Amino acid sequence: MTPDWLPDLGKALQRLVNRAVDAVVTGHGDDLDGLSALLTAPVRGVETALLGIPVVAFVAAVAAGAWLARREPGFALAMAVLPLLLAGLGLWTEAMQSLALIIVAVALVVVLGLPLGIAAARLPRLGRALAPVYDLMQTIPSFVYLIPVAMVLGLGRAPALLATLIYALPPFARLTELGLRGIDPGVVQAARALGLHPRQTLLLVELPLARPVILQGLNQAVMMALAMVVVASMIGAKGLGEVVLLGLQRADPGLGFVGGLAIVALAILLDRMAQAFFGERRPQA
Template sequence: MTQGFPDLWDARGFGRWLDAAFNGIVARWGETLEWLFMPVLRLLLLIERGLQALPWWVVLVALCALAWAASRSWRMVVLVAVLTVAIGLLGVWTDAMATVALMVMATVLSVLAGIPAGIVLSRSDRLRAAALPVLDIMQTMPIFVYLIPFVMLFGPGKIPALLATIVFAIPPVIRLTDLGIRQVDEGVVEASRAFGGSTRQQLFTVQIPLALPSIMAGINQTTMMALSMVVIASMIGAGGLGYQVLQGIQRLEVSRGLFAGLGIVFLAIIFDRLAQAWGRRMQANLHRGG
């Protein structure tokens, strides 16, 4: 007979209380939260429809222009062009644009919230010590767990997918912003202070510029994590390439899943290379400026 772990507390009872408490939150605040996030949903739909309405060659030219601006390398431009055309040839262009819209929106919101949060953590060791375990949980918690509370609050759709993606993708940019600012040479900060620089001036003219390589690495990781989460979140009604993968599983269509999977891979390569190139370029400009 197998002896189980002793019942030191009523886990099932606590689970029932937690479910009841969250159901109460949904009943009381669900409609209010939906109303508050309606502008976000409208903006997301506007971006998605705008990308899907653009001719494919406009998107191609825009991505190639970004690649050139970031890298000044024709090799990078050719790589981005080939991968972009390949997405169209796979027949998943419309779904890819929906995935890009959700990924870009999640990444932008994660960066807008994550960089200030990282700056705040860099100012306080005590706050950082309290926040790091939370960030660890956010990164290690199984991805599908994030979907449950957001689906309960908003129902299946793009908003729960977006919020779950932000929660999953935001820790790297917070961590690396905090780390980058903490690693700035204290002597440089002291010199800025000696010349009469205020705390804000020190932050924006010394600490953030010197921390840019670390911050850009965090943005790159956040972008990749947002893309990976968007695919899973698409399975709760967000659409995009993730839905095509799900359809391939449900219908046992290897080609559908393969083409959508390759589209995801190509998007990941494109945005990863763009983010890395921008990071290297900003770091090079910083060194030249110094």
């Protein structure tokens, strides 16, 4: 209970947020519809492309990619079994819907996070200013911003994509900054002494040297995007999270277990493939 002498800041803040959201929705409804359609279009396009690939072709592509990344028959076979499990569980469409949202979200993370990381590494003041913003993006419970995002953009893929972007962007941007800051200044100075311009130094020297750390950030972004896609089923996002949500709503533990098993299979597939492609390559004998 709030003491009488202490103002009730919670209700005041609640009214302020509600008024702000109402003002945005009522004053910019048409623009928000256009933004929602713009965010939804690439997800629909990737989803259509993935669903157009036969299961056998998808499995073969995964096996081939795993073989090229590791050159280990056991690893390639294990990776090929995972999409077969998704198809065998009868959740292939839902898995491709979740995968499409992850692909688009991670692509946006790279497009936005890479410049932010580079700028923060170049400008220490910007890095210090962005640090608390990243902290808020990662520590605020996802449901806190799922509600206003869903009210502004409506239910479906658009708010799910935006919420996933908010959640997955900080680790990639931070590790990009960390990787660039960790480069030996002498190497950069040597590149400048050889006549390379700052942009050439960045592209030819700094980014390649920071590549392992940046790719670790990309791997983290992929897994965080998957986690958020599951939560985003609460605001109408299609995919595996919706299966688990239906199991909960219908008190159907079997359906929830099947959906959870499919999420685990997709998570293992994404994690192991990301590690294989983004991790350090093993030297070949």
